[in-house]
Amino acid sequence: MLAPALELRHIDKSYHAVEALNDASISIAPGSIHGVIGENGAGKSSLMQIAYGLIQPDSGEIFVDGAKVELLSPLQAIEHGIGMLHQKASWLEQLSVFDNIMLAEPVTGFLFQQKEKAMAKLELLRREFGFEFSLSVKMSQLDYSQRQLVDVLRSLYRGVRVLILDEPLALLAPSQADYLNNLLVLLKIQGISVVVVSHKLAVLHQLCDVITVIRTGRVIGCIDPHSVSLREMSKQMVGREINLPHPRVEPSKNKGKVLLDIKGLRVHGAKTGRKSTTKLLLRDINLSVHAGEMIALVGLPESGQDVLLDVLAGMVRFDGGAIDFLQYAIRPKSRYKINKARDYGIAYAPNPNFNIGLVDQLTMAESVYLGYQKQDFGRWGLLSGRQRHQTCHQLMMEWNVVPALPAMQTGLFSGGNQQKMVLAREFSHQPSLLLLNQPTHGVDVGAIETIYQRLFELREQGSSILFCSTDLDEVMSLADRICLFSHGELTEIFNAEDTDRTRLALSVIKEAHDV
């Protein structure tokens, strides 16, 4: 039998007396697709960061192809053929794909010679793996999922043999499903192992050869997805029974009055370069939202659904049309900002990928006030530290945030726990209209169940909810109506009862090829 491509043995790791990993071992076979699942804060990310040399374990050993190695930095990991896709990779927008890939490469010999060789090699790889973008196109012209593929290409160029994908949201989007499948097969044929960390259990269940389950820092076991059901898999992960897909709760029949009325909404894009033509980000959007209604906005990335949320939240100005919310008339000329939105009772949980809902360097007790500092601080703008601490701790207990330490720096919490805090904050202010962008991104199935429960409760109280999600299962479990966006237009509105997941997925993809 071949030695495992990458093996981590008996890894321990603690942060500030909080145990992240306890005697965790994982073994990645060559040319396999290996899933890693676990709840938020279970230690998945820590384990992957150790494998990529980003952090060092307190104790334990790492083997590459059966030989013991020490990974003190990502550079050393790369030398051993380990690559990782970055969640928040930053690219130089104005440079080409080729230049972005070459930036990090060491210069050997004459630059032009090296460039020629690299170009040939990259072009070969690009064709072999079927990447659709050209190497000379500017980074700014690629969408989010294509950027992740550029990252994959870079890893391939560096001769990666174990590729770690930590919650590759864009790649796991339904529109990319076939593509990702093909890519993984191609990688496998080349003998490249892929490690996928994700909360999208259904996707992993389909894709992976083997899945490692981590619970509270310990490896619970390895699952063969061909012989274990999805339901059993999620039970192993959370340690209790979870209904998958999450069950729908039908809304009470009596539809409330119209809460939000959008008429002819139009948003111009920023002027692009020298050309004075502006793209329309949103074109003639008409939508009425009743009280007690939950509406999903779906579509391919950058079809305008995010912009609509931003406009309603007062983050982006609109150029035409009218929004009527409760008794308030919002027009392009009215100075509608996010503070106003909060005063009106509109709460917004932004896309967790953009990292704006919390401030990493503040303590969590402080981050929890972001946006509500006007309401929550006392009359003179003062607030005692103890009170702040208590409020935060209470929210942490309610939402099961671990570790429940309000004084800990926000950035040290795992992504899923940060998202729980954002939701906790927005829910705690009892909004009449709740806007959510990828509400459960990075959140584990157990927590998703609670979040859905709370969303249904909020809807029952007569609040309306608008959310964007790339997870069609989520859309089907939550939404009463589904709005399909394409190129800045609202092309179709489905009633949830009249459609199913497959039809919806087909509609989303069809829009992409229509234009």
Next chain:
Amino acid sequence: MSKAIPWWFNSLLLPLANVGLAFVACAIVLWLMGIDVLFATHVMIDGALGSGEGVGYTLYYATNFIFAGLAVALAWQAGLFNIGAEGQALIGGLGISIVCLYWVPLPMILLFPLTILVSALFGALWAFIPGWLNAYRGSHIVITTIMFNLIASSLIVYLLVGPLKESGQMAAVSTTFPQQTWLPSIENMASYFGVTLQSSPLNISFIWALLCCLGTYFYLWHTRVGFETRVVGLNLQGAKFAGIAQRRIIIITMLLSGALAGFIGLNEVQGSSHQLQVEFVSGYGFTGIAIALMGRNHPLGILIASLLFGALYQGGAELAFNIDSVGNDVIILIQALVVLFCGALELMLKPSLINLFRFNSPKTEAGNA
């Protein structure tokens, strides 16, 4: 086995090690100059802390450093690099001089709050223009505040050779203020309570400086505007999401920063020289940058750094007085080395110290620090 880094590592051990290293470097330079290092150390320590007079001078200098350090640090918390404390202090001093020269006969208990107010207003005014330009026109705050330093010093020179000049005097200084407007010295205040202290220029503005430390801390960490200030300094997108008016915060912060810088005039002009002099700020504003750096932009750190710099200033002056081959340059050299090791090379010793104590080295912390 390795263990997590304890709190005292970053806030106590590392700064102390840095200061220690700076002193070692100073000792080497002094030794190369052929100076008896032990004797020089003795002179400095004795000069700064050995007598009531020395301690008085040390605290007197520290007062200026506290004001300047707070001014720089407060702006820095909002992501603004205010290097105009020098000019703001000059203009603050001008405000005090106007009050004291054309004084309305007020008792000290009313006059002191009045001069605090006026120096704050004048300093804030001088910081307002760069702040406004930054907030509404996108001008770079570093450039504008530097320019405003030059304008301020030209303005003071003009006033002191012209309108404010004492008649029949060659020096570019204003008339000495009436004695009733002089800030009470700590020496006099102590004697009121029956305690005898040696004479020094230390005055009541030192107490005001301590209150300012407390106030700045309270403002930044316990008020809403302070909270908003820090968010603007940390994450602009986050600030936008939180609905914080960034321009408003920039202007408020620059006003407060300028006001703090303006207080230097209280200590120097009203507390010590009792007249307006052309160069009374003499670099305190710039040293404030080093103080803020060393004090990690935290009022408590600034207080400690100011005391250290006050002692260096006073000890250095004694050194220059006692040893012929030592001039003012050596004092500047010592300060420069302290700034170099505590500021620019702040993290140089960190990896080796972590290894020495066998602590964990989380990469993220090293990156943030």
